Amino acid sequence: MNIHVEIGDFRQAETDAVVIYVFEDSDIHNELLRTADAALGGRIQAVLDLGDFKAKLKNISVLYTNGAIASPRILLVGLGSFDELTVEKVRQAVGHTACHVRDMGLKTVAFHVPTEAQDEWIQAAAEASLLSLYQFKVHKTESGDDDEDKTLESLTFLVESGFGKSAVERAVARGQAIANGTTLARDLSNQPGNHLTPTRLAEKAQEVAEATGLTCDVFDKATLEEKGFRTLLAVAQGSVEEPRFVILDYTPEGEGQDTVVLVGKGITFDTGGISIKPSSKMGDMKHDMSGAAAVIGAMQAIGQLKPNVRVIGIIATTENMPSGTAIKPGDVVTSYGGKTIEILNTDAEGRLILADALGWTAQYNPNGVVDLATLTGAVITCLGHVAAGAMGTNSDLMEKVKAAAEKTHERVWEFPLWDDYDEGIKSKVADVQNIGDGTAGTIAGGAFLKKFAEGYPWVHLDIAGTAWGMKGSTYIPEGATGWGVRLLVQLVEDW
Ligand code: BES
Ligand code: MN
Ligand code: ZN
Secondary structure, rough: OOOOEEEOHHHHHOOOOEEEOOOOOOOOOOHHHHHHHHHHHOOHHHHHHHHOOOOOOEEEEEEEOOOOOOEEEEEEEEEEOOOOOOOOHHHHHHHHHHHHHHHHHHOEEEEEEOOOOOOOHHHHHHHHHHHHHHHHHHOOOOOOOHHHHHOEEEEEEEOOOOOOHHHHHHHHHHHHHHHHHHHHHHHHHHHOOOOHHHHHHHHHHHHHHHHOOEEEEEEEEHHHHHHHHHHHHHHHHHOOOOOOEEHHHHHHHOOOOOOOEEEEEEEEOOOOOOOOOOOOOOOHHHEEEEEHHHHHHHHHHHHHOOOOOOEEEEEEEEEEOOOOOOOOOOOOEEEOOEEEEEOOOOOHHHHHHHHHHHHHHHHOOOEEEEEEEEEOHHHHHHHOOOOOOEEEOOOOHHHHHHHHHHHHHOOEOOOOOOOHHHHOOOOOOOOEEOOOOOOHHHHHHHHHOOHHHOOOOEEEEEEOOOOEOOOOOOOOOOOOOOOOHHHHHHHHHOO
């Protein structure tokens, strides 16, 4: 769905409903409310007097206009107190409203844009309306019950004349690009393992590159062998599916820009390998490429928004399967950069493929590297499905990531990577082993990756808790969340 921006009087809007956002405690909206109230012959005043609508966050009242204005309905939607409004509250209120009008069965809706709306609010409103309406239905051939089949067809952001339409259009376009990137990431992550193989994931990245004007290199198995991506190949050797390594490159015009590299874990299905997982919830492991999905989604948005920084998106992708050719506990492999790894648990495969990816990354002399990976179940024990675990080697980069996380409400929480944690990943036979000592599992993963993220500022985001299964937010669905796209785009845009 596209969002249209139009200038006009809400009384003339020919649409199934006009939505008016109302602050709880300020006079700011009196002008608009007075106009609407006058048009409706005092019905808004009546609703307020009866106490049926208090403009608390996400409060909704539906008024029927009986021909008094062009639209048959006015929806009053509460934003809470003006002084306490945050961008996240805008997302919550607008996301809730979009779902509400969709569930009412409405097809066309106009959101009146308050004159005091800041650009960030408008961008957030565009993002939240698109993200809240997200559904993954590609494998459904039968229509569900009535409610499931309702779709909103058109959404207009209605601007009062004299308000500056182009600024609103810019904010909406940004919101749309970012929401579309997030939607792409959700779609990729929700695809089951038989539909989204490593080969297919790489093709998807290529399609995005072609559509967005990025360059894209894909290394197939033979190329990976030639170049020495031995840990990626080691994880892949148990599967009949070939691995892929993808490099997406956005280079802005001009010279001398910084380079940021985004790295994503792309396990299209994680059985655990020979260290096989229990079958309950194993189906969720189709989402184990959510880091890669976030990188592809972010690169799509970055290609469209064209920030003034070079951004390289890197994806290492394979299945992790048990078989007669699979890696075994105790095997030793050599990573791209030459360090040897003793594989004590084949289910700690994400860090193995990232070891090669992080080694490869050094050649770009990046000013910052952020990897996203559904790396450890332990991060869910620590932070639940609320925030991603963050670890890194550079406080400047970490602060940038935290600032982007705060702005987008894709929140992160930092764990320490003190040298003390290196003890747990010491191997008797190789340079390092791939599991910790059983304590601080998320940090053990970070400590392992640190050994391969050498020569550049680096932050690792463990998104095992946030990539799917987040609850309680109007614009975040069940299943894949697309977590990280908004954070990464913000990081790059603020660089
Ligand atoms: N993909 C999993 C992590 C995961 C588990 C994500 C549950 C979301 C929910 C990862 O590859 C894995 O299996 N990690 C192991 C590491 C352990 C063997 C050191 C884990 O967390 O159990
Ligand atoms: Mn695993
Ligand atoms: Zn995994």
